[in-house]
Amino acid sequence: MKTILIYESTHHGNTKKLVDAVAKRYGIRTATVEEAAAMDLSAYDRIGIASGVAFGKFYEATERFMDNSLPKGKDVFFLYTCGNDSGKYANSVSAKARARDCRVLGVYGCRGFDTFGPFKLIGGIAKGHPTQNEIDGAVEFYGSLAE
Numbered sequence: 001m002k003t004i005l006i007y008e009s010t011h012h013g014n015t016k017k018l019v020d021a022v023a024k025r026y027g028i029r030t031a032t033v034e035e036a037a038a039m040d041l042s043a044y045d046r047i048g049i050a051s052g053v054a055f056g057k058f059y060e061a062t063e064r065f066m067d068n069s070l071p072k073g074k075d076v077f078f079l080y081t082c083g084n085d086s087g088k089y090a091n092s093v094s095a096k097a098r099a100r101d102c103r104v105l106g107v108y109g110c111r112g113f114d115t116f117g118p119f120k121l122i123g124g125i126a127k128g129h130p131t132q133n134e135i136d137g138a139v140e141f142y143g144s145l146a147e
């Protein structure tokens with residue numbers, strides 16, 4: 001099972017913490033979403049997509065990757081971090097994956113330090129997140145995915 005984990009983690013590197021932990025534990029290749037958009041991904045069986053959340057969806061370049069660059073027929077999974085989880089943040093990317101005949105294996109999300117807009121004035125929200133427990137949760141999530 002050849003896997004690549006593609007990420008966009010521009011706000012505080014919160015999502016990258018999940019990505020690095022999963023990649024280290026399982027020896028998975030990683031790429032930024034910009035790098036991945038220029039790569040031939042056909043040899044990968046499984047594609048992980050990891051992003052922070054902005055305005056209720058994955059970041060813009062990641063949403064665009066899902067529209068334009070995700071190869072058809074792959075197994076995909078999602079990781080994200082967000083200031084305040086709605087439980088719906090992966091809905092858009094999941095629908096885009098299915099539209100490209102990909103199988104969604106699962107979604108893991110947790111909170112991540114957020115200083116966007118007005119939250120900056122109060123020193124941010126979700127300080128200290130992702131916690132080590134939440135990072136370990138991402139590693140467990142990956143380990144639990146069906147082959």
Ligand SMILES: Cc1cc2nc3c(=O)[nH]c(=O)nc-3n(C[C@H](O)[C@H](O)[C@H](O)COP(=O)(O)O)c2cc1C
Nearest residue numbers: 009010011012013014015052053055056083084112
């Ligand atoms: C422009 C912007 C918009 C955001 N919108 C949301 C949002 O709609 N919902 C939410 O829960 N968090 C939102 N956040 C918080 C980020 O998703 C959160 O801090 C995340 O952990 C950042 O991940 P990163 O450090 O990997 O980029 C927003 C952050 C930014 C910068």
